[in-house]
Amino acid sequence: MSLASLDQERRKREGGExxxxxxxxxxxxxxxxxxxxxxxxxxxIFQDGLSQGLGGLWHQVTLPIAWASLKLTLWTSAVMTLINxxxxxMTAYVLVRYNxxxxxxxxxxxDLPLAIPTLVTGVMLVILFGPQEALGAWAQRTLGxxxxxxxxxxxxxxxxxxxxxxxxxxxxxxxxxxxAQEDAAATLGASAWPIFRRVTLPPLVLPLMTGALLSFARxxxxxxxxxxxxxxxxxxxxxxxxxxxxxxxxxxxxGASAVSIVMIAIAFGLIIVVDLLQARRNQGVA
Amino acid sequence: xxxxxRENTAKPVGRAGVWIRRVLITxxxxxxxxxxxxxxxxxxxxxxxxxxxxxxxxLSQPDVIHAFGxxxxxxxxxxxxxxxxxxxxxxxxxxxxxPGRKLINGLIDMPFALSPxxxxxxxxxxxxxxxxxxxxLTAFNIRVVFALPGMILATLFVTLPFMIRELIPMLEAxxxQQEQAAATLGANGWQTFWRVTLPALRWGFIYGxxxxxxxxxxxxxxxxxxxxxxxxxxxxxxxxIYRALEERQYVGAYSAALLLGLFSLALVxxxxxxxxxxxx
Numbered sequence: 001m002s003l004a005s006l007d008q009e010r011r012k013r014e015g016g017e018x019x020x021x022x023x024x025x026x027x028x029x030x031x032x033x034x035x036x037x038x039x040x041x042x043x044x045i046f047q048d049g050l051s052q053g054l055g056g057l058w059h060q061v062t063l064p065i066a067w068a069s070l071k072l073t074l075w076t077s078a079v080m081t082l083i084n085x086x087x088x089x090m091t092a093y094v095l096v097r098y099n100x101x102x103x104x105x106x107x108x109x110x111d112l113p114l115a116i117p118t119l120v121t122g123v124m125l126v127i128l129f130g131p132q133e134a135l136g137a138w139a140q141r142t143l144g145x146x147x148x149x150x151x152x153x154x155x156x157x158x159x160x161x162x163x164x165x166x167x168x169x170x171x172x173x174x175x176x177x178x179x180a181q182e183d184a185a186a187t188l189g190a191s192a193w194p195i196f197r198r199v200t201l202p203p204l205v206l207p208l209m210t211g212a213l214l215s216f217a218r219x220x221x222x223x224x225x226x227x228x229x230x231x232x233x234x235x236x237x238x239x240x241x242x243x244x245x246x247x248x249x250x251x252x253x254x255g256a257s258a259v260s261i262v263m264i265a266i267a268f269g270l271i272i273v274v275d276l277l278q279a280r281r282n283q284g285v286a
Numbered sequence: 287x288x289x290x291x292r293e294n295t296a297k298p299v300g301r302a303g304v305w306i307r308r309v310l311i312t313x314x315x316x317x318x319x320x321x322x323x324x325x326x327x328x329x330x331x332x333x334x335x336x337x338x339x340x341x342x343x344x345l346s347q348p349d350v351i352h353a354f355g356x357x358x359x360x361x362x363x364x365x366x367x368x369x370x371x372x373x374x375x376x377x378x379x380x381x382x383x384x385p386g387r388k389l390i391n392g393l394i395d396m397p398f399a400l401s402p403x404x405x406x407x408x409x410x411x412x413x414x415x416x417x418x419x420x421x422x423l424t425a426f427n428i429r430v431v432f433a434l435p436g437m438i439l440a441t442l443f444v445t446l447p448f449m450i451r452e453l454i455p456m457l458e459a460x461x462x463q464q465e466q467a468a469a470t471l472g473a474n475g476w477q478t479f480w481r482v483t484l485p486a487l488r489w490g491f492i493y494g495x496x497x498x499x500x501x502x503x504x505x506x507x508x509x510x511x512x513x514x515x516x517x518x519x520x521x522x523x524x525x526x527i528y529r530a531l532e533e534r535q536y537v538g539a540y541s542a543a544l545l546l547g548l549f550s551l552a553l554v555x556x557x558x559x560x561x562x563x564x565x566x
Binding site: 023026027029030031033034037038039040041042044045048087090091093094098100102106108109110111112113114115116117118119120121123124125126127128133156159160163191192217218220221222223224227228240241242244245248253256257260263264267268270271272274275 | 303410551
């Protein structure tokens with residue numbers, strides 16, 4: 001580390017003098033806000049769910065209906081993450097490497113899902129794929145596939161909502177890659193797929209994993225779109241979030257808290273992994 | 287187009303390259319068209335199926351207007367609170383060093399992955415009828431659950447990361463030199479903050495507000511659990527859409543969904559347009 005950056009680091013630490021109420025005041029306000037808004041509710045739910053010990057929690061989580069809802073949530077999210085990783089990377093590649101009419105329109109469409117309330121996403125998908133609608137009836141008749149009130153609808157909703165995550169994670173890294181290596185490989189006679197796999201893909205793995213894990217984390221908790229698209233059929237289309245809602249409404253506190261705690265643990269675990277991956281990436285760059 | 291982008295796109299090599307290019311572009315276009323555009327078009331068609339008049343009369347029902355009013359009110363309060371506290375939290379995360387900072391950095395992203403239903407339920411456990419704070423609330427006669435305060439708290443929880451995550455990189459890039467220069471020239475703490483720090487963070491604020499607002503407008507699970515969706519009282523726009531669907535008032539549900547979607551879209555696209563105009 002150079003002297004200048006050491007100096008900067010020191011100033012950063014002491015930078016508080018120019019700020020109203022001083023450093024301690026700011027720190028106090030920030031930490032109190034996070035404490036009241038985030039930490040107290042989390043502590044309360046853990047206390048509630050563990051009120052009958054780990055055994056009580058485990059019993060609630062392994063009830064067949066609860067267990068089935070967690071499994072459905074996890075496998076639909078995993079399928080979505082897989083599809084999203086492939087299609088997201090492909091979309092980023094096409095956006096970075098090719099010029100074609102409609103490219104800038106495509107680029108702005110990617111972010112649309114971030115701006116659309118997920119409940120509205122659910123309504124859209126029901127209109128398009130509902131059993132009484134044209135496309136839904138067609139899928140039912142010719143493919144024997146029900147989409148709405150079934151896992152395919154859940155996966156479609158999750159794909160819609162998380163589409164930007166992988167694309168926006170991979171795109172900037174792909175943009176910053178030097179094309180010289182790919183061109184060299186091509187000149188030496190390598191064909192397109194080996195070039196992509198051996199030269200282009202390796203630096204994309206870290207951002208791709210970040211984007212994929214983010215979409216998975218986001219999918220585990222998704223509620224608005226799924227409650228519309230999947231309905232609430234136990235063992236068939238009831239996800240964990242919808243199960244928690246049912247238990248809250250029927251005042252089964254322990255059941256609601258137990259499944260909530262499992263969801264919180266998964267969410268927090270994934271967030272930590274994403275943070276670590278991002279830290280590693282930043283180190284790689286510096 | 288940025289120069290870096292131009293260098294990155296090259297003429298496809300050979301005949302195979304031309305084909306790969308065509309196939310990839312077609313697949314991506316088809317995927318985006320099927321996954322993103324088709325549902326949006328379907329909603330517009332669904333809403334307009336009974337004509338424009340039906341949309342207008344569905345949206346001018348008093349309970350629909352009230353629901354959109356509640357949504358706007360909650361969103362505005364949340365945006366203001368998040369601007370104030372988000373700025374403070376971001377500043378502390380960038381400029382301050384204290385034990386546990388890394389853990390808190392992770393906690394800030396938590397609401398992003400946590401189910402809104404769980405968020406609403408946590409608030410019920412705290413403020414509900416049998417909640418931890420129930421004695422205090424009844425003593426002072428404060429209603430949090432099934433009322434606006436609870437819904438605002440829920441939306442605050444859910445939107446927590448947006449403002450902070452927009453501001454942190456801006457604060458990091460901005461550095462302390464300019465603030466120190468202002469201080470050297472005799473500006474006091476507030477003057478430095480208002481005249482130097484805030485203007486430099488302008489775009490962080492604009493994006494933070496946009497994302498917070500859009501997320502607040504669309505919040506559903508948390509306000510459903512905590513607010514109960516009492517028609518004409520705690521019913522927000524999303525809760526109205528949900529009820530209308532269950533009551534099979536499809537034109538009402540589709541019209542409200544279209545209006546809410548368009549509102550969020552206009553918000554986000556407007557910000558993008560503003561940004562593009564400033565760049566050129």
